[in-house]
Amino acid sequence: MSEATDATTFTSSWVEGLVSSYSRLVAPVPDAYGVMSARSPEPGRVSVVIGGGCGHYPAFAGLVGPGLADAAVIGDVFTSPSAEQVHRTARAVDGGAGVLFGFGNYAGDVMHFGLAARRLAAEGVDSRTTLVTDDVASGPAHDTATRRGVAGGFLVYRIAAAAAARGYDLDGVARVAERANAMTRTFGAAFDGCALPGQREPLFTVPAGTMELGLGIHGEAGLRRVPAQDPTGLADTLVDTLLPELPAGTSGRTAVLLNGLGRTPYEDLFICYRQVHRRLAGAGLTPHRPEVGEFVTSLDMAGLSLSLLVLDDELADLYDEPCQSPAYTLAPQAAAAPPPTDAVPGPRPAHRPGTTTTPHTGDGAAGGVAAEALAAALAAVEAREQELGRLDAVAADGDHGRGMVRGLRAAVTAAQGAQPGDTAAAVGQALLLSGTALADAAGGASGALYGLLLTEIGGGILDAGDAPVTTELLAPAVDAAFHAVGELGGGAVGEKTMLDALAPFRDVLLGHADAGTPLATAWAEAARSATSAARATADIPAKRGRAARLGERGQGHADPGATSLALMASAVAGVLNDHCPATGSAPVPESR
Ligand code: ADP
Ligand code: MG
Numbered sequence: 001m002s003e004a005t006d007a008t009t010f011t012s013s014w015v016e017g018l019v020s021s022y023s024r025l026v027a028p029v030p031d032a033y034g035v036m037s038a039r040s041p042e043p044g045r046v047s048v049v050i051g052g053g054c055g056h057y058p059a060f061a062g063l064v065g066p067g068l069a070d071a072a073v074i075g076d077v078f079t080s081p082s083a084e085q086v087h088r089t090a091r092a093v094d095g096g097a098g099v100l101f102g103f104g105n106y107a108g109d110v111m112h113f114g115l116a117a118r119r120l121a122a123e124g125v126d127s128r129t130t131l132v133t134d135d136v137a138s139g140p141a142h143d144t145a146t147r148r149g150v151a152g153g154f155l156v157y158r159i160a161a162a163a164a165a166r167g168y169d170l171d172g173v174a175r176v177a178e179r180a181n182a183m184t185r186t187f188g189a190a191f192d193g194c195a196l197p198g199q200r201e202p203l204f205t206v207p208a209g210t211m212e213l214g215l216g217i218h219g220e221a222g223l224r225r226v227p228a229q230d231p232t233g234l235a236d237t238l239v240d241t242l243l244p245e246l247p248a249g250t251s252g253r254t255a256v257l258l259n260g261l262g263r264t265p266y267e268d269l270f271i272c273y274r275q276v277h278r279r280l281a282g283a284g285l286t287p288h289r290p291e292v293g294e295f296v297t298s299l300d301m302a303g304l305s306l307s308l309l310v311l312d313d314e315l316a317d318l319y320d321e322p323c324q325s326p327a328y329t330l331a332p333q334a335a336a337a338p339p340p341t342d343a344v345p346g347p348r349p350a351h352r353p354g355t356t357t358t359p360h361t362g363d364g365a366a367g368g369v370a371a372e373a374l375a376a377a378l379a380a381v382e383a384r385e386q387e388l389g390r391l392d393a394v395a396a397d398g399d400h401g402r403g404m405v406r407g408l409r410a411a412v413t414a415a416q417g418a419q420p421g422d423t424a425a426a427v428g429q430a431l432l433l434s435g436t437a438l439a440d441a442a443g444g445a446s447g448a449l450y451g452l453l454l455t456e457i458g459g460g461i462l463d464a465g466d467a468p469v470t471t472e473l474l475a476p477a478v479d480a481a482f483h484a485v486g487e488l489g490g491g492a493v494g495e496k497t498m499l500d501a502l503a504p505f506r507d508v509l510l511g512h513a514d515a516g517t518p519l520a521t522a523w524a525e526a527a528r529s530a531t532s533a534a535r536a537t538a539d540i541p542a543k544r545g546r547a548a549r550l551g552e553r554g555q556g557h558a559d560p561g562a563t564s565l566a567l568m569a570s571a572v573a574g575v576l577n578d579h580c581p582a583t584g585s586a587p588v589p590e591s592r
Pocket of ligand 2: 397
């Protein structure tokens with residue numbers, strides 16, 4: 001990735017290029033970051049909507065078109081799209097027979113797609129979700145549901161879309177998609193890391209003479225570093241890892257996907273495939289319509305992965321369904337011909353130039369205290385954006401700093417548009433608007449969780465009307481928000497997440513509510529305790545979120561979400577001190 005790429009316009013620019021080059025197949029979703037098939041919606045047919053962060057082309061937007069996905073929702077680089085964007089995209093392609101959502105098993109995607117599904121249900125649109133969990137490196141064989149989704153998603157989406165094209169009803173599409181996922185396994189290796197747009201340093205590096213096994217597709221480093229192997233040796237390693245993972249008693253037809261991660265020569269992929277083919281045949285498996293090429297990349301990562309989908313008659317039949325999309329096409333005659341060798345590998349991802357819109361950076365001057373507080377939080381996070389990214393890159397995808405800046409900019413703008421004022425009603429309303437805007441703009445797990453945090457606090461104080469925002473009013477609202485965030489993320493204190501900073505913050509506020517302490521004083525103390533708790537997360541092994549997949553790797557580094565929470569709380573303390581200084585008010589806490 002070129003460091004000259006403009007990160008702020010990267011996503012909108014490449015999507016614009018995609019829809020202009022492939023307008024014969026796809027169109028932008030009106031008013032959403034999404035791409036839809038030029039033929040969708042089709043009345044009476046189930047729609048398949050896939051999605052996730054970008055940086056994986058052909059996944060997801062290149063896999064949209066007749067016989068493939070009806071639409072892809074597009075998040076920022078390696079960041080889940082927001083619930084709002086998922087909702088708008090699903091509405092755009094719903095033909096009245098319901099929507100099947102397909103995406104990889106990542107906390108942010110699960111939350112945002114889940115919230116969108118709830119909203120659709122309330123509007124009478126039926127949906128089902130298939131979480132892709134093919135990566136054997138990311139969870140134990142006895143608990144495959146905890147695994148993350150990687151390149152095998154391509155196989156699952158193909159099956160789901162084929163069933164929808166054949167006229168299966170929503171339950172039928174969901175059934176075969178679930179089965180395809182249950183029968184798919186992937187394992188991969190990285191030779192070198194990838195760099196985010198506009199950045200020079202890769203998210204991780206692989207020393208010369210070594211490779212990482214079990215990599216993630218968001219720049220997460222692999223689970224194990226081993227001596228480098230040539231493509232043939234690597235084929236043996238991949239097959240040896242996957243064979244014991246396949247469902248017991250498996251023999252016969254198997255869909256095979258040998259996937260390049262963005263910077264691996266096709267020639268190397270074919271050398272690797274040659275040995276994969278021999279080995280599978282030796283194990284009694286028949287490669288069915290094998291595919292070698294780039295399907296789910298990771299920006300410019302060097303490496304590859306092998307996915308196997310054990311087919312039964314129904315899945316094999318569906319896998320032969322013709323389809324057309326910018327990145328993958330199976331012509332009707334090829335579909336009808338006897339297997340195999342008619343693969344059309346997807347094109348290499350084009351270089352993605354940058355233009356257009358720059359997000360508005362607010363200074364907080366236009367709104368009330370909420371806008372000012374959010375602007376201070378934004379400034380604090382902007383100043384530490386790189387560091388938050390680095391903390392996130394230790395064990396996950398490195399997007400936390402950038403996502404928070406994007407989200408907070410939108411939150412500030414939203415709060416500035418609200419009625420100014422320091423009353424509970426004014427602050428509550430501003431927080432409701434800014435929480436929704438933050439979740440939409442930030443995406444990711446933290447976007448969903450921080451968005452909810454703000455809307456819950458806003459909703460909790462709104463009814464107090466013209467009353468001032470006091471510690472007594474705010475503390476229970478923060479407590480309720482803490483519980484809502486725990487519920488949405490399925491997490492608990494002690495798992496190395498933002499909850500570890502939020503819990504002591506909430507505790508201190510609750511303590512002061514009983515004592516009737518002025519808000520500026522109570523908040524400042526709460527922020528101090530969040531700051532030390534965030535620092536202490538360095539000693540906790542990750543149990544939740546993307547970082548959990550790499551277990552011990554994060555040890556010694558603070559959790560990025562806990563760190564950003566403490567930073568923001570400290571920044572807001574300064575604003576409160578100016579707005580409602582209490583006698584003897586505590587000095588603004590150090591944010592480090
Ligand atoms: P993503 O994980 O989608 O890339 P970010 O990198 O922006 O999102 O945010 C990561 C942070 O979000 C983590 O450091 C953690 O504090 C928080 N987080 C992630 N998942 C959860 C969860 N399930 N519950 C609570 N906090 C979470
Ligand atoms: Mg992240």
